[in-house]
Amino acid sequence: MLQGKTAWITGASSGIGEATARRLAKEGVNLVLTARREEKLVALAAELEAKYGVAVALEVADVSDRPVMEVVGEKIAERGGVDILINNAGTMPISPILSGRVDEWEQMIDVNIKGVLYAINAVYSGMAERKSGHIVNISSIAARQTYQSAGVYAGTKHAVRAISDTLRKEAIRFGVRVTDIQPGAVATELPDSINHPKIRDAVKANMYAEGSEILQPDDIANAIYYALTQPAYIDVSELHIRPVIQE
């Protein structure tokens, strides 16, 4: 069903993005992979090309760098555009508001909100012209509820959910579908982006408590695959997936 299509995955160097790259390559989807860690992208691209015979282009790009994202968009347009955008890159340096880590608040806003918008802007007009496309934004369970010390992160994810829903209403007129994926706890490198030592330790202890079974990146890749493979008259507007142990 997806064979021969092309997908751009942001944040493809680890976690959910990497798992989604594997899942889509297995279905014969050609890929554009972006992230900042070039060596991870190079290794993944080589693996997927060899294993599945798909074409993989990669660009080292910080999603919060607007000019860089504009260049990525131009390169994608020159190659004929993409059918799918998996808007996944994100960061979570959470802390109590009182700790006043303003640089980290700005970083979350720049990566999680502006980065998502820059990627949408890079491909949406091309999709609208071709009257075909699917934009999948990865927000979070934190798009629906809030947690102590995660106020700014939850704010960014609430924003992604709101942007997704607004975009869906607009884009469907141009044949472009929009899905917002809202995962609960997934075993990835994301907690490593927390710089506040106490909060990082508490989050890791909570996520990886003995006997607790949290989601794996493949679980989210499967959810994305589900959304992408529904018949054209169906828009899976939101998918909210959590481990059974998570409230």
Ligand code: NDP
């Ligand atoms: P990872 O830390 O494993 O992956 C994050 C990805 O984003 C990496 O590939 C990283 O690549 C990329 N990234 C981070 N900052 C930037 C940047 N400035 N520019 C470009 N790429 C960047 O975590 P996950 O896989 O868990 O995270 C993926 C998404 O899922 C995020 O949006 C996250 O908020 C969301 N999510 C995760 C949950 C979880 O429990 N893990 C739960 C709910 C949502 P690089 O460092 O190479 O640039």
